[in-house]
Amino acid sequence: MSSLSLFFSFFTFLFFLSFSAFSQSPLNRPSNIGLGVFVDFIDAEYEMNFSQITGAEEGEKQYEINVVSSVMLNQLEDGYILFDLNQDIQEVKIDGVVTNITQVKTPNHGRYVSQFHQVSTLTDKGSHTLEVKSKMQIWTKNFGLWLNDWADREMLELYVVSNLQYDQYPMTFSFNDKDFFKDNYVFTNGTEVEDEDSIIAQFPEFSNASSVFLHLVPSENLTGLYETTYSTLDGREMNVTLYSDNQSYSSSEELEEIYKKRVVPAVKDLEETWGPWPHESLVLVFDQCGRSMEHSGAARICRYAAIEHELTHSYWGRSIFPADGNSSWFDEGIATWIDHSRIMEVRSSYIDTDLSNNGEYFRATNQSSYTSGARFLIQVGYLLNAEEQVEKTNNALMTKCMKSFYDKYAFKTMTSQNILDHIVTDCSDGTKAEEIRNLFTQYIF
């Protein structure tokens, strides 16, 4: 290798180091045709073409949506590209040439099975384009990208070609054509782009499979809307939107009251502890749904009791992102701990074990993460505070430890190992390192 190519290799290396958490991807997978490789998405455009198949009296309609996902990617070694899309795939092209795919199933510890797709064409290390046409049919009143992190393969891969959670890249969604949605309100945590033909929303570089919020509501289905601005701790006038798309939920007046009594105090409290609101805006939909869900600077709220918890996730989980299903116990654990005012109690309570041991390809949060994750963090807090009587007091030391972790990983993806390393190196004196590692081995890994 010449010194010039060494020079360029070094910068290629730096490029990947700074824009991708590629080291957090699962291991590449050997297959009968060769090595299946995880790749680094650089940019993605998702085009969605709607047509209505049928309607029902109560307003729900059946749509067919033809989707084209166009991805620019970087491949770090020769092999067969791996990606996911949990829909009916019509056609796959690599660098403009049609190819086949095979479905890869991943049994893990005999407990969980996940899946993704492997392209059948061998590609070299370097830049490539991946284009996938797919089709889905849904019944809905109001189309939204409803992402779900408590079941496997139900994040962005439920709608478009997605990389696993470790990857962050800018995305653009286009809904064609605009006439089809002419009476719709568009609610998003992205940026809407003016266009004559399509509804276009762009999402920033830190976006991943769990961050996007995009919801279209026909005006006749909008039952409440409250728009205002909030002055953030760092002096921005941030747009805030609360809305409701269900009769049984809040009117505009109720939304205003919820904003003043619940949302403002919660956001102020979060800003005082963790820093200025980390997102461009705040969007909350009050909806008839099973479980509330967090996005980056947005949330779907199914019951009022969830408001504060989902707002917390705009820092923990959707500003810092879990890199995989094995790391997502942490954001539910810390959000539950914050729900309880970061109080130190439940010292002797039962903690579920193996919170981070669901198999490396499985993409869902362990259901024990909420209380067991919180109790685990409290347990670590006790260890850090061993000499002091801290029972039932707000744990300042643990809060400081988590704040410095937040500052280090904001807008990045992180793993359970990153939390362990941070606590050992930044929050404890050397004498406790072994005990902290043992706690992680016992309950997390």
Ligand SMILES: [Zn+2]
């Ligand atoms: Zn949560």
